[in-house]
Amino acid sequence: MRRDVRFRATGSLSYTIFLSLLVILSACCFGSYPVRAEVIRLGEINPLTGSFALHGLEIHQGITYAVEEVNARGGVQGRRVELLSRDDQSRPDVALNQTQDLLYREKVVGLLGGYVDSLVSPISSLAARCSVPYVAAASLQKSLTAKPNPFFFRVSCISGVIQPLCRFLGEELKPKRVAILYMATPGSTEFAQGVKESLGKYGIQTVVCEKFRPGAPDFSVFLLKVKQQKAEVVISGGFFQDNLLLVRQLGEQQTSIQAFIAPWGVAYEKFIREMGRSGEGLMGMCAWNPGITQPGTEKVSQDFVRGFSQRFGQMPNTTTMHGYTAARALLAAVEQAVLKPEGLNGAAISRALRNLDLLLPMERLRFDNQGDPLDYNQVIVQVQKGQLQVVYPTGRATAGSIRYK
Template identity: 25%
Template sequence: MAKHSTRYFTAIAATALLSAGLVGQAGAQTIKIGVNEPLTGPFAASGTYVVNGAKIAADEINAKGGVLGKKIELVIEDNKSNPTEAAAVAEKLITADKVPVIMGAWGSSLTLAVMPKLMEYKVPMVVETSSSGKITTSGNPYIFRISPPSSVEAAAFKNILPKMSVKKADFLVINNDWGRGAAEDFGKTMKADNVQIGLVETMDQSAQDMSAQLSKIKSTDSDTIMVTTAVEQLTLLLKQATALGIKKQIITTGGSQNPDQLIDQAGVAANGTFHLTTFAPWYPDDTPNPVATKYFLGEWKKRGFNFAGATESFRGYDGIRTIAVAIEKAGKAEPEAITKALWETELMGLNGKIKFEKQGPAGKESGQSMPNVYLIKVDNAKVVLPKL
């Protein structure tokens, strides 16, 4: 028995030494960037797309010689679509992997859970997807967001709204910071435009059956349903709305709808639906940066990824490129220098210029870039840019 446990101990010690050696070695040659994304759970599809986009950016940067003469290395961790895990992952990335900067964490609730950790360790995070207003207004100076908050999305929608026939709208949103924030911001914008707001219904992020909520909405006199959730739940929701014979116009917000995946998985149920997105890969020539868009889409295709993911993955691509520019500007891979450099960072993303403006309480502002927003429509299993 004694001999047995000694051998066991030796094995563990050897493994520990070996892995310590590996970590030490990797740290010396590369600049690490933490990636905190949902790779499992209800947001798995979206998180995976973002990570794939991030990898394309990292490979592109490394092929051109890296940053500050070193290669960048993505340390990718799964936050399981769970806020508690997201905070734990951030802590692990900062304390164990010693990353000087993070990209994450996809969902608003996930990002909000990470934010106190950024304050605690003074490490900046580029937020690539989350859209709750709270993220940039709560006074966290380590937040730099490249995705539009619901209010920016709603403001863009304001210009489109008069051209659509919307008199009264019901909301069906995911029951978290993202969904409730969207309902609030879009509700305000629409009310100001004399659109009546009817029901505001919510659904749990892991719910698979929304028939009860949809039945309730079916019986109202509204003409439009505003929906905010990610592609998996949206697929189910559209199918169930069709099954219930709902004929109302459906408009989705949030930019995580992956219209091609919807067409593929929801079939005819996706027809006639409108979606607000932040990237239009179907029409690369109409994007702000056609050359980069074509390069990105080419890489995406070359790696055999599903085209449907492009509307999500571009955020990961832009996020990592933003971070790389900031590190270069900072001149060293240290959290404080990168935080400072992010304020001076300026680059052309796939969806327009990325440049951070100050938001939130004075003295501890967060950075917010202002991207473009597009309205697209699914027509006969094809994505079209409706001429409005």
């Protein structure tokens, strides 16, 4: 009998020790989970390498700064925001794989980033299937918001580029003949088609409309057509490097035109610096730049420029601000959603985004039912004496326009 009692006592003690070890082991293996639950995880996919890396890195910096800004103030309702960044290598297939990793493995509650619609499109489709809101920083293609998608939002839209550009040409410069060069990407193609159609309503003829592939090494044939067709204005839908090459070849061929306008690539300090005196009179477009901000946001804009410059050791630009604006939108929506009874989930964040109304340096940010911004409008800027001056619209102009050559 005693042996049986001793066995039961020993067995009981062993079981107690086993349970204690199990508790300790669980704490070691899973102790981080309760802490992790308090962290709000956001994902970001951008082209940090590859052909679009220059602007992808700028968007990344804007997003990073917005998240760090929120965390410096104590986070979202006391919860730290963790930003998980992924590089899509400027490739749609990689963008899709990175999105899958963030959604399925990392369990992020929202997505940010994206440069050019060939990279944005696969992200938006997968995010919608997973009911996770995605706020794109640089997206233009109309088809992405043509179909109902309650989880896709963007801080830019093609109409905010085409409309001010065509009004400026139709009401201010009034050329008779223009030439359009555009890149073989969905957004740039849509831009060229929209500009051609809109200018036609002003009686302006598009005498050359030519497509090129990213990284094209030579534009001399296009410029020969510009000269032969006597185009007065050249409109470029290319990016930074494309416009550097195009403008240099324009000078080499001594092609006389009234104006050169490129919505993307010209309104950058680096572009102006690299062009030097040859950049005088070039026109670009931007939604924001240091010194060019929405009325009423001057101080906020100055604070952003100062803080960003201290953090990254360089001045922000319009692309940086697109990333910052997208992040500010998602963070504001997360802050509203986290207070809701149902807790933090994709549907709650999406509803908060739909009802958002923020006055930011780049725009008053409100979304329509398709997820497009209601108040996104770029301004026309021109390089004058090495500085960017707003020349249109008139109400925001800091100088009158001058002839390019």
